[in-house]
Amino acid sequence: MNKIKLMNKISPVGLDLFGEQYQVGEDIDDEDGILVRSASLHDYTFNKNLKAIARAGAGVNNIPIDQCSNEGIVVFNTPGANANAVKELVLCGLLLSSRKIVEGIDWVKTLEGKDDASKLVEKGKSQFVGPELEGKKLGIIGLGAIGVHVANAAIKLGMEVYGFDPYISVNAAWGMSKWVKNAQNMETIFSECDYITLHAPSTKETKGLINKESIDMMKDGVRILNFARGDLVNSTDVLAAVKEGKIAKYVTDFASPDIINQENVIVMPHLGASTPESEDNCARMAVKEIKDYLESGNIVNSVNFPYINEPRTTKYRICLIHKNIPNMLAQFATLLANREINIENMVNKAKGEYAYTIIETNDVVDMNDFEALENVIKVRVIE
Numbered sequence: 001m002n003k004i005k006l007m008n009k010i011s012p013v014g015l016d017l018f019g020e021q022y023q024v025g026e027d028i029d030d031e032d033g034i035l036v037r038s039a040s041l042h043d044y045t046f047n048k049n050l051k052a053i054a055r056a057g058a059g060v061n062n063i064p065i066d067q068c069s070n071e072g073i074v075v076f077n078t079p080g081a082n083a084n085a086v087k088e089l090v091l092c093g094l095l096l097s098s099r100k101i102v103e104g105i106d107w108v109k110t111l112e113g114k115d116d117a118s119k120l121v122e123k124g125k126s127q128f129v130g131p132e133l134e135g136k137k138l139g140i141i142g143l144g145a146i147g148v149h150v151a152n153a154a155i156k157l158g159m160e161v162y163g164f165d166p167y168i169s170v171n172a173a174w175g176m177s178k179w180v181k182n183a184q185n186m187e188t189i190f191s192e193c194d195y196i197t198l199h200a201p202s203t204k205e206t207k208g209l210i211n212k213e214s215i216d217m218m219k220d221g222v223r224i225l226n227f228a229r230g231d232l233v234n235s236t237d238v239l240a241a242v243k244e245g246k247i248a249k250y251v252t253d254f255a256s257p258d259i260i261n262q263e264n265v266i267v268m269p270h271l272g273a274s275t276p277e278s279e280d281n282c283a284r285m286a287v288k289e290i291k292d293y294l295e296s297g298n299i300v301n302s303v304n305f306p307y308i309n310e311p312r313t314t315k316y317r318i319c320l321i322h323k324n325i326p327n328m329l330a331q332f333a334t335l336l337a338n339r340e341i342n343i344e345n346m347v348n349k350a351k352g353e354y355a356y357t358i359i360e361t362n363d364v365v366d367m368n369d370f371e372a373l374e375n376v377i378k379v380r381v382i383e
């Protein structure tokens with residue numbers, strides 16, 4: 001029986017895939033796996049039995065990845081599973097940043113109970129004029145699953161789209177409209193664009209990338225959208241620029257005390273992925289990933305360990321997480337040879353400092369033999 005701890009609400013469409021061999025819930029101890037959305041695991045104590053964490057979503061900044069790697073805990077996410085949901089909210093954000101929709105709606109509420117409301121509306125609406133998107137320049141920082149969706153949709157809206165992503169994947173590039181212009185650097189985005197939208201993960205490199213210095217490069221009246229993570233933006237600098245009128249509107253999915261209820265700042269309660277479709281997609285993908293890893297040792301969509309997806313061919317499968325250093329495979333082979341155990345199949349892949357090896361055999365093996373080896377982090381024998 002595998003035990004799965006839920007750190008957030010996860011769609012039953014995914015949870016139903018676990019089946020009877022799993023105990024799943026919020027009050028689980030000594031869990032084999034964790035399913036999480038945005039709850040922070042930075043202060044969570046991982047038990048020794050924990051093998052995997054699946055983030056039903058994209059961003060993994062709520063998980064201590066280095067610590068997980070060090071402890072042999074495989075962390076998965078669900079690439080692209082919520083990208084359409086976020087794209088749709090970004091399109092909404094573009095419109096909210098441009099047309100004075102929120103202000104207009106709030107103003108109409110003040111007319112409640114007035115018999116001449118329709119007349120007042122026609123007289124007062126001129127205060128809520130805002131520009132169209134067509135023909136304007138949109139800069140996108142981060143061209144992954146979401147950035148590409150946004151780029152393609154903005155092209156269809158008639159916008160001139162500039163994209164910047166120094167690490168763009170071949171897949172993302174294949175999926176992107178040929179009309180998207182390749183900005184060679186972030187400065188081009190800052191200086192050229194009327195609208196700037198962020199779709200890069202929170203990393204050391206991206207933290208605070210919207211700050212006084214970058215804002216100074218921007219056009220007067222620029223509109224900034226942040227559906228990536230709050231810490232990509234220095235909110236003090238953004239707020240100051242909004243107050244000066246340099247930034248016409250800041251629309252974000254991430255609340256912080258300083259930006260709540262400020263004029264020309266629209267804050268949403270982290271709603272990007274909150275659609276039934278995306279919640280189902282993410283849950284399904286996360287459950288499949290964690291189940292596959294626990295049952296077969298296969299790793300698909302991990303952010304900290306390499307991709308290995310091999311069909312089972314033998315009775316026993318030895319799964320070894322270890323340091324990516326010379327002589328590990330030789331030690332495994334020698335150990336098995338000394339026990340007269342034949343290797344039917346062996347796969348080894350590395351990712352950065354860590355590596356993963358699957359050895360298949362039809363003979364009984366003793367996990368302790370492998371655990372005793374230096375630089376082996378985690379061992380499992382799956383029957």
Ligand SMILES: NC(=O)C1=CN([C@@H]2O[C@H](COP(=O)(O)OP(=O)(O)OC[C@H]3O[C@@H](n4cnc5c(N)ncnc54)[C@H](O)[C@@H]3O)[C@@H](O)[C@H]2O)C=CC1
Pocket residue numbers: 057058059060079080082083086141142143144145146147164165166167168169172199200201202203205206227228229253270271272273274
């Ligand atoms: N508001 C919400 O509810 C949601 C927010 N997100 C946020 O959006 C981010 C992006 O999500 P996806 O597109 O699904 O991820 P993704 O991994 O498909 O794309 C991220 C892209 O950012 C690029 N990138 C990394 N460092 C960069 C840098 N320094 N400058 C420019 N580009 C850089 C990567 O090369 C990659 O192409 C997530 O990491 C998460 O923080 C994701 C889903 C929902």
Ligand SMILES: O=C(O)C(=O)COP(=O)(O)O
Pocket residue numbers: 037038039056057058059060082270271272273274
């Ligand atoms: O997938 C992501 O990175 C998100 O930000 C979505 O977060 P959520 O699952 O809605 O808490």
